[in-house]
Amino acid sequence: MGRVRxxxxxxxxxxxxxxxxxxxxxxxxxxxxxxxxxxxxAPVLPLVAMAGLSLVRRRWTVWTVSVGGVLFGVAVYVGSLxxxxxxxxxxxxxxxxxxxxxMSRVLQLSxxxxxxxxxxxxxxxxxxSEALLVAVFCGLIFLSPVWxxxxxxxxxEVAEAERLRAEQTALLAEMDRRGAVVAERARMARELHxxxxxxxxxxxxxxxxxxxxxxxxxxxxxxxxxxxxxxIRENSVQGLAExxxxxxxxREATPEEPYAAPRLVAVDVLLEQAAAAGRSAGLRxxxxxxxxxxxxxAPVELxxxxxxxxxxxxxxxxxxxxxVRLCIRYGExxxxxxxxxxxxxxxxxxxxxxxxxxxxxxxxxxxxxxxFDAGPDGxxxxxxxxxxxxxxxxxx
Numbered sequence: 001m002g003r004v005r006x007x008x009x010x011x012x013x014x015x016x017x018x019x020x021x022x023x024x025x026x027x028x029x030x031x032x033x034x035x036x037x038x039x040x041x042a043p044v045l046p047l048v049a050m051a052g053l054s055l056v057r058r059r060w061t062v063w064t065v066s067v068g069g070v071l072f073g074v075a076v077y078v079g080s081l082x083x084x085x086x087x088x089x090x091x092x093x094x095x096x097x098x099x100x101x102x103m104s105r106v107l108q109l110s111x112x113x114x115x116x117x118x119x120x121x122x123x124x125x126x127x128x129s130e131a132l133l134v135a136v137f138c139g140l141i142f143l144s145p146v147w148x149x150x151x152x153x154x155x156x157e158v159a160e161a162e163r164l165r166a167e168q169t170a171l172l173a174e175m176d177r178r179g180a181v182v183a184e185r186a187r188m189a190r191e192l193h194x195x196x197x198x199x200x201x202x203x204x205x206x207x208x209x210x211x212x213x214x215x216x217x218x219x220x221x222x223x224x225x226x227x228x229x230x231x232i233r234e235n236s237v238q239g240l241a242e243x244x245x246x247x248x249x250x251r252e253a254t255p256e257e258p259y260a261a262p263r264l265v266a267v268d269v270l271l272e273q274a275a276a277a278g279r280s281a282g283l284r285x286x287x288x289x290x291x292x293x294x295x296x297x298a299p300v301e302l303x304x305x306x307x308x309x310x311x312x313x314x315x316x317x318x319x320x321x322x323x324v325r326l327c328i329r330y331g332e333x334x335x336x337x338x339x340x341x342x343x344x345x346x347x348x349x350x351x352x353x354x355x356x357x358x359x360x361x362x363x364x365x366x367x368x369x370x371x372f373d374a375g376p377d378g379x380x381x382x383x384x385x386x387x388x389x390x391x392x393x394x395x396x
Contacts, residue, residue: 023083033080046075061099096149111142207233282321291330311339343381
């Protein structure tokens with residue numbers, strides 16, 4: 001069972017009620033130092049007043065400890081009651097713990113002075129043993145709660161300082177990390193711009209020049225060479241545009257030119273590009289869709305788009321002549337993508353970076369908590385990816 005934790009207000013009420021009930025019980029049984037000439041219920045007044053001060057001991061520390069000192073003197077005069085004394089020590093404790101910083105010094109000086117004066121008077125008019133007893137009693141009442149609260153307050157201040165120092169250290173570490181990330185993103189953007197983007201620009205320029213030469217030679221538009229040049233130019237221009245958008249994202253693109261992540265609604269464009277590129281290789285592309293697309297989280301839609309794009313690209317590179325079928329199935333909890341293309345062992349040719357696309361597609365699916373597999377099934381090469389429709393990748 002867990003412990004019951006009271007609020008600050010609840011703690012104050014509990015202390016006041018406990019002190020009041022304990023004092024009334026002791027008065028009822030006569031367990032207190034009763035003074036001659038006073039009613040047996042005379043200590044009730046300072047007891048009730050002290051309990052009332054306990055309810056506001058956190059808010060008005062100076063007033064409660066001042067009025068409490070007067071009530072303590074009255075309580076000792078009309079009849080010493082232990083709960084009243086304990087409530088007063090709690091007021092001293094609260095004044096140091098919750099009051100101004102100078103309260104500790106003031107109460108220590110006043111408590112020490114009171115102890116010295118009362119001890120001296122007792123020694124003067126009574127005996128040394130009684131004076132020592134008064135000194136111990138005054139130390140317990142006036143000084144021990146002050147010292148205890150002062151020690152606790154110092155520990156709290158040290159703990160708070162350490163907490164602030166830890167937060168500052170964590171903040172500096174986070175700033176350093178963000179600075180390193182920004183620097184790395186800038187470096188990646190420079191590399192992409194200076195290397196890959198320049199190569200794509202060169203490909204587009206050369207393809208455009210080759211098309212111009214073909215037009216001067218009066219070549220037919222449906223000639224395979226002319227079609228291949230058109231596909232090369234279109235893909236290089238599109239790749240360059242996406243590369244520039246990615247560079248803008250790495251460089252923290254401005255609101256006027258945000259990075260637009262591709263979406264599955266543009267899958268028809270991918271099919272048209274793949275069909276144009278694979279026509280000379282005898283490939284025919286088709287697609288079908290099942291279920292309602294609904295609203296997909298951006299990470300899921302981006303991963304699905306890239307998997308479709310890479311699968312169609314691989315089909316253009318490696319598939320044997322025949323139909324290539326894309327199937328997108330929208331379920332209630334999952335999105336399933338299947339791409340089937342003709343396959344014969346030994347078909348296709350190795351190119352730089354072979355199989356890197358399969359690894360990348362598998363990583364995209366795994367990061368979202370999905371599944372991915374690709375491989376031959378008889379005379380068909382099948383790529384299948386199942387992505388959860390939640391951004392976190394957690395299945396319900």
